[in-house]
Amino acid sequence: MILSSSWVIPVSSPPISEGAVVLDGERIQDLGPTAEMLRSYPGQQVRDFRGAALLPGLVNVHSHLELTLLRGYLEDLAFWDWIQRLTRTKYELLTREDLGISALAGVCEAIRSGVTTLGDAMDLGTSLDALTASGLRGVLFQEIFSPRPEESDDRLSDLEGKLANLEERIGFTTAGRNGPAGDRSTRINLGVSPHAPYSVSGTLFRKVQQWAASRDLPVCIHVAESEDESLLIEEGRGPMAETLRSRGIQWSAPECSPVQYLHRLGVLSRRTLLVHCVRLGAADFPILKQSGVAVAHCPKSNWKLGHGWMDLKQVFRAGIPLGLGSDSVASNNSMDLFEEMRFSLFNPSWFGRRDGPLDAGGTGEVFAAEKALHLATLGGARALGLSGSTGSLETGKQADLIAVDLTGIHTMPVYSPVTAIVHSARSSDVILTMVGGEVLFENGTVTTLDEPDLKKRVGRILQKMKPAGPA
Numbered sequence: 001m002i003l004s005s006s007w008v009i010p011v012s013s014p015p016i017s018e019g020a021v022v023l024d025g026e027r028i029q030d031l032g033p034t035a036e037m038l039r040s041y042p043g044q045q046v047r048d049f050r051g052a053a054l055l056p057g058l059v060n061v062h063s064h065l066e067l068t069l070l071r072g073y074l075e076d077l078a079f080w081d082w083i084q085r086l087t088r089t090k091y092e093l094l095t096r097e098d099l100g101i102s103a104l105a106g107v108c109e110a111i112r113s114g115v116t117t118l119g120d121a122m123d124l125g126t127s128l129d130a131l132t133a134s135g136l137r138g139v140l141f142q143e144i145f146s147p148r149p150e151e152s153d154d155r156l157s158d159l160e161g162k163l164a165n166l167e168e169r170i171g172f173t174t175a176g177r178n179g180p181a182g183d184r185s186t187r188i189n190l191g192v193s194p195h196a197p198y199s200v201s202g203t204l205f206r207k208v209q210q211w212a213a214s215r216d217l218p219v220c221i222h223v224a225e226s227e228d229e230s231l232l233i234e235e236g237r238g239p240m241a242e243t244l245r246s247r248g249i250q251w252s253a254p255e256c257s258p259v260q261y262l263h264r265l266g267v268l269s270r271r272t273l274l275v276h277c278v279r280l281g282a283a284d285f286p287i288l289k290q291s292g293v294a295v296a297h298c299p300k301s302n303w304k305l306g307h308g309w310m311d312l313k314q315v316f317r318a319g320i321p322l323g324l325g326s327d328s329v330a331s332n333n334s335m336d337l338f339e340e341m342r343f344s345l346f347n348p349s350w351f352g353r354r355d356g357p358l359d360a361g362g363t364g365e366v367f368a369a370e371k372a373l374h375l376a377t378l379g380g381a382r383a384l385g386l387s388g389s390t391g392s393l394e395t396g397k398q399a400d401l402i403a404v405d406l407t408g409i410h411t412m413p414v415y416s417p418v419t420a421i422v423h424s425a426r427s428s429d430v431i432l433t434m435v436g437g438e439v440l441f442e443n444g445t446v447t448t449l450d451e452p453d454l455k456k457r458v459g460r461i462l463q464k465m466k467p468a469g470p471a
């Protein structure tokens with residue numbers, strides 16, 4: 001099949017005006033000017049997306065699909081109140097079945113928004129069902145919590161059991177995947193997520209890290225997100241410290257930055273994805289660079305929860321692998337990578353510099369629309385360890401792509417398709433979402449999910465949550 005359009009934006013190479021992508025099953029066979037592709041591959045079915053741009057599917061490196069039902073439910077709370085209320089709602093009010101609906105609603109939104117790959121932190125495993133049902137690609141990080149050092153052996157064995165269960169569900173054996181080619185479960189990779197320095201003891205961090213290293217599993221950790229977390233780690237005080245003390249949990253502050261704390265514990269490596277990194281000190285950048293970690297930048301969530309902003313310029317200049325994440329819609333309140341791209345461009349670290357507002361400084365490299373699109377695609381794929389198979393339109397890569405309509409009055413006139421996509425387009429301008437050559441969204445319909453039924457089921461859960469909702 002040949003997909004043609006007014007523009008093809010491969011991301012790893014310059015945009016092609018009047019371009020086409022040739023598909024061979026789940027992979028990209030070729031791409032180039034439409035006339036050339038039609039000559040080289042005669043007799044193929046051609047689908048034309050006039051007025052649209054074809055580009056790699058967006059990569060959301062940090063989501064919490066299980067929390068989709070909490071969109072708009074936890075507003076205007078201080079961070080520590082927000083996180084405690086979120087935890088109570090998830091575990092005391094909602095059932096596993098509800099969280100399954102939540103994850104399905106989340107993937108439905110992702111597909112409509114042009115997201116083809118997710119890095120999702122989950123506890124109850126429902127994201128796996130949602131990804132398999134929807135056809136999306138992703139790395140699913142099994143969460144683990146416990147600030148009590150004495151529980152670390154038990155929690156590690158829980159984690160091992162949960163991973164074994166997930167592996168069985170995706171047909172994974174020690175010899176590798178046993179699913180047939182094209183099987184949707186082959187689009188899923190697994191990892192682990194010791195949640196954060198305030199919810200996981202140092203002992204448990206070390207044990208999880210050693211176990212993950214022995215299995216070569218990717219690891220996702222929330223770090224340097226809030227002032228409360230910094231107070232806990234640097235000074236052993238603040239609301240998080242008070243809660244730990246009130247629960248009788250031993251805590252001795254390491255008196256360093258959160259990133260330095262993780263570094264001292266030995267948990268930072270090339271397999272680590274650090275989420276947030278809002279509160280970074282000068283000494284943290286060399287640690288991030290030398291340990292080889294990737295960073296999930298979640299600008300909208302950081303602003304909405306009142307944490308502020310990551311020093312994107314310094315992280316970018318240090319050459320640290322970077323992707324964009326929406327975080328959960330409980331703190332965003334949408335999964336819209338177009339908005340995250342714009343937030344990255346409007347990051348205050350670009351402001352007021354002598355070299356100009358968007359210059360990356362000293363490198364001659366300008367952080368403009370192309371860079372934001374790179375973060376949302378190939379950069380994200382690299383941060384998740386998937387850039388060999390997705391994140392750009394290249395021969396041999398998986399056919400993970402989207403079409404974005406640029407004929408709307410809000411995107412016209414189009415001088416540059418990249419500028420139009422990054423600065424003017426909305427997630428609702430996505431008209432095609434494809435993963436591994438499988439169409440997940442077209443003609444306004446998500447093809448793999450029963451969206452009308454899903455909406456009804458979300459409505460029924462809303463009735464249950466309303467009485468217990470925010471005052």
Ligand SMILES: [Zn+2]
Nearest residue numbers: 222275327328
């Ligand atoms: Zn998160």
